Amino acid sequence: MSERTGCVVVGGGPAGMVLGLLLARAGVEVTVLEKHADFLRDFRGDTVHPSTLQLLDELGLADRFAELPYTRVEEVAFPIGDDRQIVVADFRRLRVPYPYVAMVPQWDLLNLLADAGREEPTFSLRMRTEMTELVQEGGRVRGVRYRTEDGGTGEIRADLVVACDGRWSTARRQAGLRSTDFPVPIDAWWFRLPREPDDEPATLRPRAGPGRFAVVIPRDRYLQIAYIGRKGTDPQMRARGVERFRADVAALMPELAGRVDTLASMDDVKHLDVRVDRLRRWHADGLLCIGDAAHSMSPVGGVGINLAVQDAVAAATLLAGPLRRGTVTPKDLAAVRTRRILATAAVQTVQRLMHRGLVVPILEGRRMSPPTPVLAVLRRVPQLSSVPAYLIGVGLRPEHAPDFARRTGSAAPTERPAARIRRLRTH
């Protein structure tokens, strides 16, 4: 037996949860399918950038966000030896309500969005429900078939299916949408180490040594480390064993040497096959892809979540009306890509330039830091660190909540949002 809804959203990641919430606030019947039982997956993107913080505020969710266990990152600084560092991105210089990146476990953010969604009568979130197949009839996507964890199956028909199922998207593959795949020379490995009280919390600090590169991300109770190496070297790294890996980490970050024993085996080190690709067309008739399903991002710059969220806001803004009228056309769907393509392509281009110009020279031992002319300019004109901060934190086309989705939070309306968050954190 088949059910019916206005919009099926496949995948409850950042793109899917924001889209589901916004469409529900527009009064559209929306069903979000998420294959996992919960949002508790480790080593997902955890950065919530100034543009997303502002969006949460516009949605009336700033107060709830402020209660999550987050840490603030106010700058990205590159160590240049002798205990000196150069700030390459200074978020404090941005004239935005939230001039910092909030590091928050992604599952907390997704739970917050799910709770807000459940307050809307037209919102439905089905966990443990995996989309297995697109229903395609007469050259149009008409809905999805799904399987539940307990073996049940079913079909939901809808005016529109939005694929938010991430970089291995089943929906985009089944629809035959073609992508441009960009060569990527790096992979990433993720692990955590204990955090100590005097670890500096406000700075995201990339570390470079001969043939090695890592970024230490301060989290509420631990340090999350992204360790970057050459693509395809995961089998060798695992064959060398955990002791050699610990020694590599200790050599790169001597201040953490006393903590590397907490890595019990290479099972504690998760491999990420880094990909950068982009669909040429983001839609088929009745289907739209957004977020990583439309464009896989490199972890460099930590912007994947925020782009996924921005796609969702653009999609909700452009499609809520057609969905309410039940008349979503391919032209409406194409408009989402048109609106988002510049910001997406620009970020992917910068990521690829950083792979080539920054990360690979470090991995090949040719350099230990960003190119000298860049450092010299930043040293002389520190205000320029606001440029990378803007590109990372806000991006080329920041999206704002459409009127139908805006709500006010419970705090005093005259108070500035950032001040409100600070106040709540002190309680």
Ligand SMILES: Cc1cc2nc3c(=O)[nH]c(=O)nc-3n(C[C@H](O)[C@H](O)[C@H](O)COP(=O)(O)OP(=O)(O)OC[C@H]3O[C@@H](n4cnc5c(N)ncnc54)[C@H](O)[C@@H]3O)c2cc1C
């Ligand atoms: C290890 C790692 C670290 C990263 N670090 C950062 C970072 O620090 N900052 C940052 O901004 N970005 C980071 N990224 C990228 C970021 O996580 C993604 O760009 C972002 O999550 C994309 O959001 P999304 O909603 O498009 O897709 P996803 O977050 O991938 O969500 C897809 C969802 O769909 C579900 N799903 C998949 N298939 C199906 C199906 N058939 N049926 C139902 N559900 C399905 C999945 O379970 C998942 O919940 C990182 C990525 C990885 C892998």
